[in-house]
Amino acid sequence: MREVRQQYANTSGTTGRPKGVYYSHRSVYLHAWGGVANLGIRAEDCVMQIVPMFHANGWGGHIGGTMVGAKLVFPGFFTLQNADLLVNLIVEEGVTVTMAAPVILIPMLEYLRKLEPRPDLKGLRIGSGASEPPVAMMKGFAEFGVEIVHAYGATETSPLVTMNFVKPELDLSEEEYWELKRCQGLPVLGTEVKIVDAEGNELPWDGKSMGELLIKGLWVTREYYNDERTRDSFTDGWWKSGDVAVITPEGYVKIVDRVKDVIKSGGEWISSVDLENYLMAHPAVYEACVVAAEHPKWQERPVAIVVLKPDYRGKIASANLKEFLGQRFSKWQLPDDIIFVDEIPKTSVGKFDKKLLRERYRKYLMEKVNKN
Template sequence: MMDTQLTLDSMIKRTEQYFPKKEVISRTHSGVQKFTYSEIVGRMKRLGSALESLGVNKGDRVGTFAWNHHRHLEAYFAIPSVGAVLHTINIRLSKEHLIYIINHAEDKVLFIDEDLLPLIESIKDDLETVQAFVVMTDNETLPQSSLSPLYSYEELLKNAESSYEFTTEIDENDPAGLCYTSGTTGKPKGVLYTHRGIYLHSMALAFKDTVGLSESDVILPVVPMFHANAWGMPFVSTWLGTTQVFPGPGMTPKLIAEMIDEYKVTFSAGVPTIWLGLLQELEKGKYDTSNVRALLCGGSAAPKGMIQAFESKFGISFLHGYGMTETSPLVTVTRIKSTMENLSDDDRLEVLSKQGLVVPGIEIKAINENGEIKPDGVDMGELLIRGPWIADSYYKDDRNTEAFQDGWLHTGDVVTLDEEGIVKIVDRTKDLIKSGGEWISSVDLENALMAHESVFEACVVAVPDVKWQERPIACIVLKEGPEHQISKEDVLEFLKPQFAKWWLPDEVLFIDEIPKTSVGKFLKSKLREDVEKELAL
């Protein structure tokens, strides 16, 4: 067979050749702009020329600190295509973590959205390797800033070589991207992605039995481009010539609903908190969602009630997915097999609420103290993963070698596998509740609670107990309105038919907001501290 290289520059060559008229729609601070792929690829090449003029060489890390828009998309391809490494920086990290990851990555250049300049200005004196700052703005003049040297993105492109072509010798195993975990426990950990890994991951996203992205789709990537490469959506969409609609800064459920309506969006991807907000907006407004074929949900488990509402009220298929920063991230997607089409509505919903089947190209297994678990939907064990787009180590980090053993990534996620091979995330190993020697899944309790018509969000954490070792406490955010004012007794009565008595929470706390991580997941460590203070434990 021919030894051809799987690299990102070859992906944009295909886009330029076959889909020059297709569009990228980008919302920025000044409004919505539209570009053809021919224009976008031309801008990517100019950016490649500009990067070289800034002294960026093969292997250098280049950071982006930006929202979802066309300039960020251009950086996604231009930076790896000159042989450098795209480092997408989470804009919601603490200053301490921002300083750490920029210095740890040894970023040479930072691309920054104008409204985010103050964050970088506040830490500039602690940045050890950055030699240039580039502001991404629609304004023709540079903003006042303490960053130096500061360049205008558009001016760099205007002065770049118009005939520039990507000619750097790139091997498919060269690094192309770098993301850091959100660091909820300890310092963030870096994950380095290769050209080959991104290329193969993009192929997997196009499989009909996974996400099934195609040229005919209109995709709205709600998941941030600074989080696990927006789940790979910008890469595959550009490669396939898919129309991309970027929501830009200040995204809200109302804005998402409006863009779905106006641009006839067919597919979108985001975390459960985003879809809960969108569902509320759709229920109170009038939006055309008839073009949406599916929503992909990841990051944490989605409540059954939300899945059912999207499917029954709006006719939108709801795809559950699972992945991590370490896995590029796609590992599983929920699909109803052809042999399962006769399932009852309740059984079908049960399947859709799980994390799904492993995608082609990836291997998984789950182990506990007895070895590999039984595929009975009951036996629980830690999920292990391996495959061509799975990390085999953390970047410049020998502190966390326990995550990579014997060629497998040990995820820390506890799962069950049923007889169909469908994965269900039961909990994180650190979030399982051990009460009286038996395990309680906080995720199962949370999903049940969020099926209550008056519950907006729910999170269950463990607190110490003298007799039972640990006991579950439920923290609930209620929906707005007097009709949703319920009591602890109402909640427990709702749960009783669904769980054994010893699973029921010892206490139900009604709170205004559940603390979340920088990517919208429940921050259980902080909530646990708050609960222990509230209960004076």
């Protein structure tokens, strides 16, 4: 009788009680090969493991690096406040491949900009996931010769589902190029994706139709460990991601928002992700998070929570940022208020803690109306 080996991972519980996720040795092996193939990791590379290894197997980077015999660098304990440790290791060890969330990459970029002499990091590929990488951040790293490769996935998918590589046959302007880089990317070999409406009907890949993203593949889990939520989360071999997405005719997946995070205002949907990304393109903004607040007339309205860079604190008003957003968004899509804070709370894996922020600011606009 063949022995079946399995291991488990836990989701971070960002939107509720954590779930146990089944991995098999086969799925971990195949997933690692997928990462190696898509990031082009070879024996000549130096791979640094920034992603905590308790988070979806550390995204598999250390496993893929071991497979091909690449040099591995483990930075040990670090925090957002000592991102200089990571940058110094990249320079000293000649790191050519690493992976991290934007919340880690942003302070790394700020430290890089202060270094003299300016390091040349040409050839460094950084897989960026967990949240959409701001265009301003990707452009900033490009000045040092670094390519940010946007990737998408979840604990349930081991996590790799898509990676964003620009197809060589696409004729794009510079603005179109960077706009495309915001997409989560193309499904990697070994995974399949589709989007469906509320009734489960498959939607076209036209770049406009929004629906829930469903995923299946060689390393996508089929169930949760002893959890009744399996029944609602899986259908005919597909995992329901809970992400609202569009898929372009070229096959690029673009996450619009989480089903639970999309802002439903007067019957229209507003993407918190798009507002956050454009806010972080402002030179004064360090971090930005947008959540829904209850509204007496429109059901929900967006509220932005913003951390300014130290040099701009006290010099930028919410009106300045609303004017900036008005260059890209319609008036009805703009946040009703922009709240400046010293720090945005984060989860254990570095994501903005939207669950906490939604609860904290849920009654914010209602209370403001009552005061007036």
